[in-house]
Every structure is written in structure tokens, then in C-alpha cells.
Amino acid sequence: MLEHFGKYLIFLGSLVTRIESPRILFNRTIDEAILIGINSIFIVGIVSTFIGAVTCVQVSYNLTNALIPRSTIGFMVREMTILELAPTITSIVLAGKVGSNIASGLGTMQITEQVDALEVMGINSENYLVLPKIIAALFVFPMLVILAMFLSIAGGYIAGTLTNALTAQEYITGIRDAFVPYNILFALIKSVVFAFLISSISSFKGYNTSGGALEVGAASTAAVTNSVIAVLIADYVCAQLLL
Amino acid sequence: MIEIHNIHKTFGDKKVLDGVSGVFETGKTNLLLGASGTGKSVLLKCIVGLVKPDIGSVTFDGTYFTNNKLDIRQEIRRKIGMLFQGSALFDSMNVQQNVEFPLKMLTPDMTKSDRMDRVNFCLKRVGLEGSNKKMPSELSGGMKKRVGIARAIAPNCTYLFCDEPNSGLDPLTAIKIDELIKEITVEYNITTIVVTHDMNSVIEIGDRIMFLYQGKKLWEGTRDDIMDSDVKELNEFIFANRLMRDAKKVEEEEEQAENNNKQ
Numbered sequence: 001m002l003e004h005f006g007k008y009l010i011f012l013g014s015l016v017t018r019i020e021s022p023r024i025l026f027n028r029t030i031d032e033a034i035l036i037g038i039n040s041i042f043i044v045g046i047v048s049t050f051i052g053a054v055t056c057v058q059v060s061y062n063l064t065n066a067l068i069p070r071s072t073i074g075f076m077v078r079e080m081t082i083l084e085l086a087p088t089i090t091s092i093v094l095a096g097k098v099g100s101n102i103a104s105g106l107g108t109m110q111i112t113e114q115v116d117a118l119e120v121m122g123i124n125s126e127n128y129l130v131l132p133k134i135i136a137a138l139f140v141f142p143m144l145v146i147l148a149m150f151l152s153i154a155g156g157y158i159a160g161t162l163t164n165a166l167t168a169q170e171y172i173t174g175i176r177d178a179f180v181p182y183n184i185l186f187a188l189i190k191s192v193v194f195a196f197l198i199s200s201i202s203s204f205k206g207y208n209t210s211g212g213a214l215e216v217g218a219a220s221t222a223a224v225t226n227s228v229i230a231v232l233i234a235d236y237v238c239a240q241l242l243l
Numbered sequence: 244m245i246e247i248h249n250i251h252k253t254f255g256d257k258k259v260l261d262g263v264s265g266v267f268e269t270g271k272t273n274l275l276l277g278a279s280g281t282g283k284s285v286l287l288k289c290i291v292g293l294v295k296p297d298i299g300s301v302t303f304d305g306t307y308f309t310n311n312k313l314d315i316r317q318e319i320r321r322k323i324g325m326l327f328q329g330s331a332l333f334d335s336m337n338v339q340q341n342v343e344f345p346l347k348m349l350t351p352d353m354t355k356s357d358r359m360d361r362v363n364f365c366l367k368r369v370g371l372e373g374s375n376k377k378m379p380s381e382l383s384g385g386m387k388k389r390v391g392i393a394r395a396i397a398p399n400c401t402y403l404f405c406d407e408p409n410s411g412l413d414p415l416t417a418i419k420i421d422e423l424i425k426e427i428t429v430e431y432n433i434t435t436i437v438v439t440h441d442m443n444s445v446i447e448i449g450d451r452i453m454f455l456y457q458g459k460k461l462w463e464g465t466r467d468d469i470m471d472s473d474v475k476e477l478n479e480f481i482f483a484n485r486l487m488r489d490a491k492k493v494e495e496e497e498e499q500a501e502n503n504n505k506q
């Protein structure tokens with residue numbers, strides 16, 4: 001375990017030694033960002049809309065006290081999704097989608113000697129292949145989380161009004177009630193932390209693959225499980241430190 | 244000319260290379276011959292610096308490579324072209340981008356149109372003009388090797404390394420790839436090392452041959468001497484190779500006969 005962690009740190013160090021030209025790095029980062037963004041936007045959209053809808057329905061089910069105004073439902077949906085559900089659930093979904101993609105891609109390049117081919121050309125393969133993925137994730141994850149925030153609040157709106165749990169006016173009053181801008185910043189900081197963990201852990205697992213197709217599958221699975229655990233631990237630590 | 248001196252390599256407690264020394268000459272196809280698992284690929288990787296030998300050194304035209312300063316190693320690496328056993332084409336790029344890639348990385352000053360000229364020249368040289376836009380997944384094994392060779396020679400390499408260039412190919416394609424490697428070697432007067440376990444290659448293109456057996460160099464010489472060697476392991480290897488070839492021939496003839504009967 002400790003040995004693994006040490007190797008992970010050495011791996012992170014190797015990313016930033018012998019840097020390729022900034023222009024190449026920039027182009028690679030843009031390519032990776034487009035890949036991560038386009039590949040994940042659909043699943044993030046679906047998941048966050050439903051999460052908002054389900055949160056709204058369940059809050060309204062639990063809120064039976066007639067003294068509490070119905071607009072509280074909107075308030076609760078906003079608080080839960082922005083603070084926790086949008087960044088964390090989105091990141092867990094992305095750990096599955098982006099993490100496995102990174103690990104299997106790098107693993108395949110490793111076992112088919114494409115990484116060796118880069119090294120023979122004198123290119124630092126860690127720096128060339130991995131660093132752009134991590135930087136791209138650091139930019140794209142917060143954007144996806146912002147999207148997830150909007151869509152989950154919209155999902156709550158749709159579910160709330162369709163089931164007549166509350167009126168549109170009540171929902172809007174609710175989501176505007178006692179708004180704390182810091183919560184958004186907190187969620188975005190979390191998403192950057194999660195982006196780093198997911199992209200670097202998955203790269204580490206993928207880059208260190210050796211063997212054949214079976215090992216690529218194993219690396220991909222390990223990337224997702226380790227990323228999810230890391231995200232949940234980091235979620236707790238962030239809440240303790242920043243709230 | 245590449246010289247290797249007393250190369251040792253151990254993985255865990257398994258000794259893979261046990262003090263290999265030798266010289267690979269310029270303008271010649273130098274073969275590393277041996278059965279599977281005798282350390283040919285590891286030796287090749289030690290020479291190009293993908294694997295660090297435990298002891299020993301490699302010298303490229305008099306410049307010390309192993310353990311030298313990073314920029315000197317990089318300078319030598321720019322002159323190295325390598326064809327990997329599985330071709331190792333970048334599968335996210337098409338043929339043209341694969342061949343262009345080392346030019347983009349190694350000669351950033353080159354203009355786009357100069358690069359394209361060079362790419363087209365190299366693709367033509369390996370007999371693949373017009374396949375620029377194909378993806379690696381659309382290519383046959385032999386075509387992949389050709390693209391691999393084109394990518395290796397694109398930046399005007401001085402040293403060409405090929406790991407089992409004809410494994411997994413049918414005999415005719417295998418001979419064509421071998422011949423291509425030999426032609427390129429002579430044409431550009433480069434130093435070429437080819438790893439192989441195939442006696443056909445020895446007969447076709449082997450100018451200098453080094454025979455490896457369990458991590459040791461047991462014999463070296465030219466293809467004219469190889470049949471007269473008095474090394475027991477080499478003779479056994481040649482014999483086994485011939486048996487295998489005969490068996491293959493019989494099999495092919497039988498298949499042919501069967502097909503003829505069907506028709």
C-alpha cells in the first residue's frame with residue numbers, strides 16, 4: 001500500500017520533468033479536453049437531471065408538516081445538489097467514464113509498445129501522454145459540474161411542477177432563498193480536487209500496465225475503484241477543512 | 244557502427260543477458276538470431292536505451308550512450324528509427340499522421356509542406372503511396388510493418404532497429420519486408436540491427452549474424468559461414484528451423500492438394 005503510494009508520487013514527479021515544448025503540450029491539452037468533455041456531457045446531463053428530480057420528489061414526500069412552506073422543497077434541492085450531489089455524483093460518474101477510458105487507453109498503448117515508440121524518439125511519454133490529460137480534467141470537470149448544478153435544479157423544477165408538489169413560483173422562491181455564493185466556490189474547489197485524483201490515479205494505473213488485454217481490463221477496473229474511493233475520502237476531507 | 248560491450252541484465256533473479264559484446268557495422272544488416280526467450284528483444288532494448296543494462300555499455304559511432312548526459316542521449320535518439328514487433332503504430336492517428344509524428348516532434352522548424360513532402364516520399368519508398376488517410380486498424384499486418392518502417396526512416400535515421408519484422412506475416416510478405424529493410428540499409432548507408440528467429444531472413448538479408456543462446460553470444464559471422472559452424476546449439480537451431488520449414492511446406496502442399504481436390 002505504502003509502496004504503491006510512493007510509486008504514485010514518483011509517477012507524479014516524472015510528469016513534470018523533461019517537459020516537451022509548450023505549444024505541443026497546449027495542443028495536446030485542448031485535444032484531451034475536447035475528448036473528456038464531449039464523451040461525458042451526455043451521461044452527466046442525464047444523471048444530474050434525474051438526481052435533481054429524485055431529490056425534489058423525495059424531499060416533498062418527507063415534508064408533510066403543513067407549517068413548513070412548500071418553497072422549502074426548492075431550497076432543499078438547491079442545497080443538496082450544489083453542495084454535494086452535483087460535484088460528487090458527477091465525479092463518481094466521471095470516474096467510471098473518464099477514469100476507465102484513460103486507464104484502458106494508456107494500458108493499451110503500453111502493451112502495444114506505443115509508449116516505447118515515443119520513448120525511442122526521445123519523447124518523455126509521461127509528460128506527453130499523461131500531463132495533458134490531467135490538466136484537461138482540471139479545466140473540464142468544473143465546467144461539467146456547473147452544468148450538472150443547472151440541470152439538477154432544472155430536474156427538480158420539472159419533477160416538482162409535474163407532480164404538483166409545489167408551484168413554479170414556490171420552487172423559484174425556494175431556490176433563491178438564503179443563497180450562499182461560497183457554496184458554489186466550495187463545490188468547484190471539490191471538483192478540481194476530484195479531477196486531479198481521478199485523472200492521475202487512472203493514468204498511474206494505465207501507464208503501469210504490463211502483459212496483455214486481460215491486464216488492461218484489470219487496470220481499468222482498478223482505476224475506477226481506486227478513483228471512487230479517493231473521491232469519497234477527499235469529499236469528507238474537503239467538507240471538514242472548507243465548511 | 245554500434246559497439247556493445249559486456250552487457251548484463253537480470254530481471255528479479257532471472258539472468259537474461261550474460262555479458263554480450265559485439266560490433267554492428269554501418270551499411271550492413273546485422274542480425275540478432277536466436278530462439279524465443281533468449282533475450283534478443285531485451286538486448287535490442289538495452290541498445291536503444293529502453294532498458295537499462297545492469298553492467299555494460301553501448302557506443303554509437305564512438306559516442307558513449309549508456310549513462311551519458313541526457314542531452315547527448317537525446318541527440319543520439321533523434322538518429323534512431325525503430326520498428327517494433329507489433330508495429331506500435333499510434334492507433335489514434337492515421338498513416339500520414341503516424342509518419343509525420345516524429346518529424347513534428349524532432350524537427351519543429353520544418354514547415355508543414357516540407358513535412359508532407361517527406362511523409363509522401365517515405366510512404367512511397369515503402370510502397371504505400373495513397374494510403375495516407377487509412378487508420379492502423381484498417382491495415383494488414385504487412386502494411387502496418389511498412390508504415391512502421393516509413394515512420395522509422397522519416398527523420399533520416401542513422402540507426403535502424405527492427406524487432407522480428409517478419410513475424411506473423413505470410414512467407415511472401417515476410418521476404419518483401421526483409422528486402423525492403425536491406426535495400427534501405429544499403430541505400431542510406433545506415434546501421435541496421437534486425438532481431439529474428441527465422442533462418443529465411445538469414446539467407447535473404449543476413450550480412451552479419453550474431454547468435455544468442457540463453458543470454459550469451461555463442462557465435463558470430465556471415466551467412467556463408469553459418470552452415471559450417473561447430474557450435475552445437477546453433478546447428479540444432481538451424482536443424483529445428485529447417486524441420487519446421489519442411490513441415491510447413493508439407494502442410495501447405497497438403498492444403499493445396501485438398502483445395503485442388505475440392506475444385
Ligand SMILES: Nc1ncnc2c1ncn2[C@@H]1O[C@H](COP(=O)(O)OP(=O)(O)O)[C@@H](O)[C@H]1O
Nearest residue numbers: 254255259277278279280281282283284285286
Ligand atoms: N520487463 C521484463 N521483466 C521481467 N522479465 C522480462 C522482461 N522483459 C523480458 N523478460 C524476460 O527475459 C527473457 C527474454 O525475453 P526476450 O528478450 O523478450 O526474448 P526474445 O529473445 O524472444 O525476444 C524472457 O524470459 C522474458 O520473460
Ligand SMILES: [Mg+2]
Nearest residue numbers: 283284406407
Ligand atoms: Mg522478442
